[in-house]
Structures are given as C-alpha cells and as structure tokens.
Amino acid sequence: MNYKHLHYLWMAAKHGGIAGAAQRLHLTPQTVSSQIKTLEERFGCVLLRRRGRLVELTDAGRVAAEYAGKIFALGAELERELRAPRRSVDVLRVGIADSIHKAIACRLIEPAVTAHAGLRVVCREGRQMALVGELAEHRLDVVLCDAPWLDSSPPRARSDKLGSTSMAVFATAALMEMHRETFPACLAHMPMLLPGSDSELKARFDAWLVSNGLAPPIFGEFDDGALMIAFAGEGRGAIVAPSVLEASLRAQHALLPLGQVDEVRHEFYAISLDGRARHPAVGEITRAGGRLEL
Template identity: 45%
Template sequence: MSSLNYKHLRYFWMVAKTGSIARAAEQLHLTPHSISGQLSEFADSLGVELFRRVGRKLELTDTGRRIVSYAEAIFNTGDELLELVRDQAFATTSYRVGCADSVSKLIAVDLVEPALRLKDPVKLICREGRLDSLIADLAVHRLDLVVADRPIPGHFSVRAYNHLLGESPMTAFCTEALAETFDQPFPACL
C-alpha cells in the first residue's frame, strides 16, 4: 500500500456507520454496486478483511472496528477544519478557552471578558473540564487558552506558557476526618 485512498475510507466509514451498503449508497448518492466495488478495492489495498457476512448483514471485523475509530477521528478533524475555515470566512477571530473545574466561573468570566471589548469582534468558545484534560486539548490545539488555579504540572510535556493573571483569596473548611481521606493536598484533591 503506497498511500491511503481517503475516498475509499469515507465509503467504508459510511457503510460502517449506516450498517449497510444500500443505506450508505443512498446517503452518498451512489449505486450500491459502486460502493461494493470501492469497498473491495479498499480492503484489497489494505490487505485485510473489513467486514464479514452474517446472514444478510455485514459485521465489522476487529480490524474493521479499529479502522472505523481512525476514520471517525480523521473525518471529525476534517469537520473541525471546515468549521475553522467557515469562522475565518466571517472574519471573526475565535478563541477556544478551557476553564478548569476548580476555578470559580465568576473569576474566569472576569479574566476573559476584556477580549469581548476588543475593536475587532471575537468569538469565545468556552468549556469547563479537569485540568489534565484541558492541558491535553491545549497540546493538540483543540484549545487556545486554559484558565486554571495553578501552573501546568511538570509531568506534562506541553509547549505552553504560564502567566499569573490575578489572585483571589479563598478559604475552604472541612472536618479533620474528611481531610484525612484526601490523597492530595488542596486544591488538587478537588
């Protein structure tokens, strides 16, 4: 195999998603015969079986299931790219902001709100999550900025910069019995 035929991959993915060649052909506006031929070429080019027949149904092989998961990632990334290009077409800069679930949302709003007062319009796409998940998304460019209550932990190999944007006094109380159940100190135990 010299290179992957993405058209064949899309046809395979559609058959896997819809569960049948006929339904995939209908959605792709092609004949079932065309889809069937393309699937055979795709399987031959990879040198693997993608489906097995069980009665009149097609069932994915283990290899087929793995290829479907890659196809999902590939085509979802393609959809994200198209969304990015569409956003650019409207001349609005988009920033994807992750906010650690340990940060007060009132503080997070105060930190990102000045971006909405910029001369050129800005679209903020905010989501909340665990810091480790947000840093992973930052590393693969799914996020542009992460608002957190602490710097990036040393065990992450992410090319990013930490900047202190502000401080906020906060006090947390709990019983001694509860404090002893935590395996990490505050705020990491949250």
C-alpha cells in the same frame, strides 16, 4: 490511499452495512461494495465480512473505521474554519464552567482585558462538556474550567493550566456554634454542600475527607458554585471554597473560615483550539495563567 473508498467504509460502519451506506450516498450497493473491496486490496486485509444476510466489520475494519472517523471529523472542522467569517478581535467569547467561582473567572480573564483596549467580553456559563462542544463549533474562543480536556475530539483542542488556589472550609457563625470541635473533627457531623460530580474539586475534597476519617452528612451537591454559596449563606451547610474569596464570602454571605485544607488545591485550565482562528486575547490569558497562584 483513496479517501473516497475510506469514506464508503466509514459510512458502512455508521449506517449498519453496505445497504445503509448506499442509501445515504445515493449509490448502488454494488458500487459501495466494489469500492470497499478496492480498499481491502490496498490494505491487504479484509475489512468487512458477511454473517448470514448481514455484513459486519472485522477487527481491521473497526480500526480503519475509527481512524476514518477522526480523519473526516478533522476535515469537517477544517472546512468550518476556512468558511467561517473572521470574527472581530474586539469580541472575546468565553465559556465559564459552573465549577469556577465567578470572582476567580474574572481574575483569569483580566490579562486579556488589560492587554486589549476596547475588548468586549461575552461570557457563557455551563458544564464543561457542553462548553467544549460550543468551542468546537467556533461559538466560543476559550473555555475556563477546573480540569484539562483529555478527549481527542475536537481535534487540535489544547488545555493550558492557568494556576491553582488553596482551599478552605467556610460556614455561618450559627452553624459553627453548633459544632464546636476543633477543625477538621468538627466536620464529622456538620452538613456539607459539595460541588457537583463533574467537578474535579469534589473528587479531591472527597479523598481528603476519607483520608481524615470523616464522613459528614451531605445536604446537597451543586453544579453552580454561586448557588452553593447562596445555600451556605442561609446556614444549610459548610462549603469548601478558594481561600482567596474569604473577604467576599464574609462580607456578602456572612461565611467564616473554619479551617484550611492544605492538601487540596483547585486548579484552573483554559481550553482552546490551535489554529489561525484563535483569538489573540486567548494567548494573553494562557501566558499570564502560568504564573497564577492564588
């Protein structure tokens, strides 16, 4: 198969037909059309058909264009990786999803710091999708988040489960005083502060509330876990948070445990790219993570 012919088809699919592809390829429409015709002969099927003055993909053409997109995306990534200057292994660039509590992130990164003396860690926070985009562009070495990456792009992205933690509901003493029922019945009318819709934890906690027949009033949803905790510390609502954070939540925000949510665990993942450019410290995080239960 001639990949140049496949590229012409892909360009036609991206740019609305042969004329659009020809313009961007700086070729005549006749040249693009004839090369796609050669590809059709190679595959033994029609990839483009004319509908009036327009040209559209056939079902086979759509399949070919989809595969072509993956092939050329992988080729572009290969070129970026081979052309990119090798990074110093003394710097580890970590993306941390907003849904990961900072104390948990610190514990997840700790194996890399311990194994590599003199390692400098550069952390960026944001939404998982945006951080994975930076990973694909080699601006990050690893992304820590609470859900595996299931998309096929970027190619060679892998998700390693690092562990999980039990969860509990926390609130201020004043808020608890206003809702004296036993747990979890006390949540029925207690205002709640929940993780943002992108968080896997929110979906699991929502399911737990439903299973217990609870529909508490929702005061707010937060992508940033630290901001959610700050609001809880001001008495605006109860939160669900890792049980392991009880001491720090009590000391720093006067938040007390209301009860344990045994059916809900918060999972943690490391997303990275396989290949020679993978930072060796990422391997320390993933190897240690398989044994992490908080």
